[in-house]
Amino acid sequence: MEGMHIMPDASVSLAPAVPPTPPIPLSALLAREDLALRLIAGPADRGTVIHWAHTSEMADPYPYLLGGELLLTAGVHVTPADATGPYFDTYVSRVAAAGGAAIGFGLAPVHDSVPRTLVAACDAHGLPLLEVPTQTTFSGVARAVWQxxxxxxxxxxxxxxxxxxxxxxxxxxxxxxxxxxxxxAQRLTGWAALYGPDGAEIASAGRAPHDAARQALAHLTDVVRPAPATTAPAGTTPPG
Known part of the structure; x- marks a missing residue:
């Protein structure tokens, strides 16, 4: 309708959306001897996962990231002055804000070593930084991720x-x-129970939960239990 404007819902989360594919641990990628990747900054957290690999030489890759990426760059966008100034702090903060999982910095063909300011920025923002050796191509890293x-x-x-x-x-x-x-219970590594229509436990298996969990489950059975059918008084016709 002309003149109508729809305001965005402020309650909608703007968090990066990761794809519905199984992520891989960063540690699994580092374990690939054919890649010879080296973690040189950021947390050595084995829980870090990667959803895909993306190559970009943009000075600000934020608009092009969806979250969960291993962002690969050879530093083409970095000038000699940038390598010693606050450039990388802004760069890494933008990658982290976009939900990037890690940065992979290639040693060829622009830089002979990973800039120290990039190492410091990744440590400061808690973003893993991988050194990609000269013999390893970005396409090879991406192929390993997909494999x-x-x-x-x-x-x-x-x-x-x-x-x-x-x-x-x-x-x-x-x-x-x-x-x-x-x-x-075995597959879920938990406790499984069957409740009857009256809310009574019929059977269960696995390690029994704590009392608080049992009480919450009992409350849930009350919520999902079918409502009792009402009987119309004699001589009346139920509404149809």
């Missing part, structure tokens, strides 16, 4: 398929309920 992601995806599919097969086998046993619950 590791494909392996992770295949392992996940195998895990799901095996779980489905074991659940189907448990359901066909003479005691299907406890068998299925045991498989669920």
């Amino acid at each position: 590791l992601m494909a392996q992770a995806r295949l392992a996940e599919l195998r895990r799901v398929t095996e779980a489905q097969q074991r659940l189907a086998a448990a359901a066909s046993r003479p005691d299907p309920v406890p068998s299925v619950l045991r498989q669920l």
